[in-house]
Amino acid sequence: MEISPSGPLRGAVRLPGDKSISHRYAILAALAEGSTRIRNYSSGADCASTLGALRALGVPVEREASEVTIRGRGPDGLRAPKETIDAGNSGSTIRMLSGVLAAQPFTSRISGDASLSRRPMDRIMRPLGEMGAVIRAREGRFPPLEIEGRPLRPISYALPVASAQVKTCVLLAGLFAPGRTTVIEPVPTRDHTEIALREFGADVEVDGRRISVEGPARLRPRELWVPGDLSSAAFFLVAATLIPGSLVTLERVGLNPRRAALLDFLAGLGARIRILGLEQAHGEPVGDLEVEHAPVRGGRIEGGLTAALIDEIPVLAVLGAVTREGLEVRDAAELRVKETDRIASVAENLRRMGVRIETRDDGFFVPGNQHFEGAEVDSFGDHRIAMAFAVAALAARGPSRILNAEAASVSYPEFFDTLQSLRS
Ligand code: S3P
Numbered sequence: 001m002e003i004s005p006s007g008p009l010r011g012a013v014r015l016p017g018d019k020s021i022s023h024r025y026a027i028l029a030a031l032a033e034g035s036t037r038i039r040n041y042s043s044g045a046d047c048a049s050t051l052g053a054l055r056a057l058g059v060p061v062e063r064e065a066s067e068v069t070i071r072g073r074g075p076d077g078l079r080a081p082k083e084t085i086d087a088g089n090s091g092s093t094i095r096m097l098s099g100v101l102a103a104q105p106f107t108s109r110i111s112g113d114a115s116l117s118r119r120p121m122d123r124i125m126r127p128l129g130e131m132g133a134v135i136r137a138r139e140g141r142f143p144p145l146e147i148e149g150r151p152l153r154p155i156s157y158a159l160p161v162a163s164a165q166v167k168t169c170v171l172l173a174g175l176f177a178p179g180r181t182t183v184i185e186p187v188p189t190r191d192h193t194e195i196a197l198r199e200f201g202a203d204v205e206v207d208g209r210r211i212s213v214e215g216p217a218r219l220r221p222r223e224l225w226v227p228g229d230l231s232s233a234a235f236f237l238v239a240a241t242l243i244p245g246s247l248v249t250l251e252r253v254g255l256n257p258r259r260a261a262l263l264d265f266l267a268g269l270g271a272r273i274r275i276l277g278l279e280q281a282h283g284e285p286v287g288d289l290e291v292e293h294a295p296v297r298g299g300r301i302e303g304g305l306t307a308a309l310i311d312e313i314p315v316l317a318v319l320g321a322v323t324r325e326g327l328e329v330r331d332a333a334e335l336r337v338k339e340t341d342r343i344a345s346v347a348e349n350l351r352r353m354g355v356r357i358e359t360r361d362d363g364f365f366v367p368g369n370q371h372f373e374g375a376e377v378d379s380f381g382d383h384r385i386a387m388a389f390a391v392a393a394l395a396a397r398g399p400s401r402i403l404n405a406e407a408a409s410v411s412y413p414e415f416f417d418t419l420q421s422l423r424s
Contacts (some may be wrong), residue, residue, distance in 0.1 A: 001405035001416060003393035005220075005374070008245030008293070009422040015233055017066065017226030019256045019411050020164070021284065022047040023092045024196040025224050027100065027172065030059040032072035032200055034221035041068040041226055044383075044411040049088035053097055053110070056081040072221055075176065078334045080106035087112040089339060089410050091163055094143060095124050099169035102133035104149035111144035115339050115381055121145055124169045131173055131181075154179035154215060161334065162307040164189035167211065167236060175202060176219030183210040187304040190258045195283040199224070207375070227254030227286040231384075231399050232412045234262060234312045236422070238319045239391045240291040241271045245348075248422060250289040257285070263307035269296040269323060298325025298368050306331045306363075310338075314388035317346045318352040320366035320396070321355045329363035338384040339410070349377040353396060374398030383410035390419060 006407070022042035027050065028314040029036035041047060043066060051061050051068065058079030060071040087110055093112055102109045111117070122141035129135060134148035157170055167183045171193055174181025186209075188290070189371075197204045199222055203214035210391040233250045234294055240246035255275065263273055272294040277286045296319065301309055306329065308315065313329055320327025335342040343359050350357045350366065354373035358365045363413040374396045379386035393400035408415045 002255065002399060003390055004399045005396055005400065006243055006394040008424055009180060009236070009240050009243055009248050010175060010246065010250060010424050011256045011422045012249040013236055013418055013422070014251045015228030015253060016043040016414065017410060018042065018229040019044055019046055019231070020092065020190055021104045021192050021196065021226050021254065023050050023096060023292050024168065024192050025226065026050050026054060026068065026070060027096055028196055028200045028219055029070035029072050029221065030054045030057070030078070031075055031100070031175065032158050032219035032221045033072050033074040035069060036221040037223050038070070039225045040066050042229065042411070044409065045088060046090035046092060046410050049086065049090040049093045050097070053085045053093055055088060056083070056085050072219070075216065075218065078104055081108050084109040084133060085118060089113050089115055091116060091119055094121070094145070095165040096168045096172060098124050098128060098135070098145060098147060099172035101147040102128040102131065102135070102173050103152050104148055107146065108149045109144055109146050117143050119143070120337055123161060123166050127155065127166070127170045128173055128350050130155050130157065152177040154181040156182040156184070158184040162189050164193070168193040171197065175215050175217040179217045180212050180214055180340050182210055185209040185211070187307050188258060189307055190256065192256065192284070193244055199282045205292045225281050227281055227284050228252050229411070230254050230259045230262065231311045231364050231416070233289065234315050235387045235391055235415070237266060237271070237273060237289070237291050238315045239394055241266065241294055241296060242319065242322060242391065242395045244293050246293045248291050250291070252286050253289055255285040255287050258308060261305060262312050265301070265305065265309060269299050270294055270403065271296055296323045298323040298327055300328040302330040310334060311384060314342055314346050314384045317350065317357070317364065317366055318388050318392045320368065321350065321370040321372065323368040326366055326368035327367045330360070331362055333362040336380070340380045340385060342382065342385065345380045345382055345385045346388070349385065353392055353400070372396035374400045376401045377404065378403040379405060379407040381407050383407045383412065387412065387415055390416065
């Protein structure tokens with residue numbers, strides 16, 4: 001993909017449905033008793049992987065563009081898959097679904113692509129093992145997983161790493177365990193599962209960083225709409241902030257406070273973002289965002305803020321280069337076990353564009369007042385790296401090329417077309 005430097009970005013964008021919420025709605029719909037219709041389901045390949053996995057488990061799933069209908073067969077309605085379930089590139093699919101598979105009266109195998117096969121699964125194997133499931137993995141921690149379902153017992157589990165995927169995995173398993181399953185988080189992570197569980201009628205209790213679910217649960221089907229994906233919106237928020245003369249509206253974006261820390265952080269740097277017309281969709285706040293170009297100062301992301309911004313850090317690193325004082329990121333060792341080692345991928349591409357960055361084990365520092373040279377960069381197969389460096393390329397001094405740009409389709413297949421439509 002060739003990208004030339006851009007003039008102002010102007011126009012309105014309707015984003016694909018939130019990836020995190022889409023996965024959760026689909027899985028819960030499959031466990032509910034009856035038909036759930038989900039509108040604005042994410043167009044990304046990751047969420048298609050979840051639908052494929054549910055079909056492999058015998059759940060009737062129909063899809064027409066962004067509308068998905070899932071005929072849930074209740075908590076005992078899944079069938080043993082005939083073949084290995086393919087989670088593709090999706091960490092959410094394998095980790096969340098494993099919580100359900102752990103409770104089934106059959107054994108299943110689940111695997112993924114080369115990137116997913118390098119991502120750690122011991123973080124879910126431990127709690128699910130404590131609940132009674134038997135799980136085997138390559139080298140004890142990598143996919144493929146073989147999951148021998150068992151009648152589960154409820155546990156109380158303190159998460160060693162901040163992870164909404166692991167929290168969700170344990171809570172989903174808890175739906176099948178008679179009694180109260182509790183997860184204690186080290187720092188708050190996205191709470192879409194808690195909100196969605198309530199929507200589907202489960203008994204969920206939240207007490208600070210302790211989240212409990214009561215099993216066995218019976219879920220009721222729903223009519224749902226998925227808010228626009230704020231993590232996809234982030235690329236346009238940064239691009240419009242970077243490029244003089246830009247004014248972009250992002251319509252009906254999910255503004256869950258655990259995700260919208262992004263907006264506060266950007267505003268703190270001096271970004272000009274306005275929230276227009278707040279509404280609620282099934283317990284999730286939604287609003288339109290208007291963003292215009294603004295000069296930005298530097299900032300620091302650490303502790304709980306790192307967990308809140310984890311998916312946006314690649315594109316924030318790009319912004320960091322043009323801030324006044326630079327961007328420091330700490331407590332972000334998790335970035336090393338995402339779709340790629342995102343500290344390494346960001347550093348490699350920034351350097352190819354002539355931008356300095358100092359890396360650390362758990363983060364990096366991008367000094368400010370720099371500029372991007374046009375260059376050949378690589379997504380390394382990681383969707384967020386592809387899109388982050390498309391943004392950098394817009395602001396570069398010459399044309400750039402992004403290798404493996406099609407990786408963007410993992411969360412946002414329409415990204416490059418939409419970006420083009422905003423260029424004047
Ligand atoms: C997600 C949680 C985060 C995030 C991922 C989606 C979710 O992962 O990076 O893109 O939907 O729960 P971790 O929970 O592994 O941090």
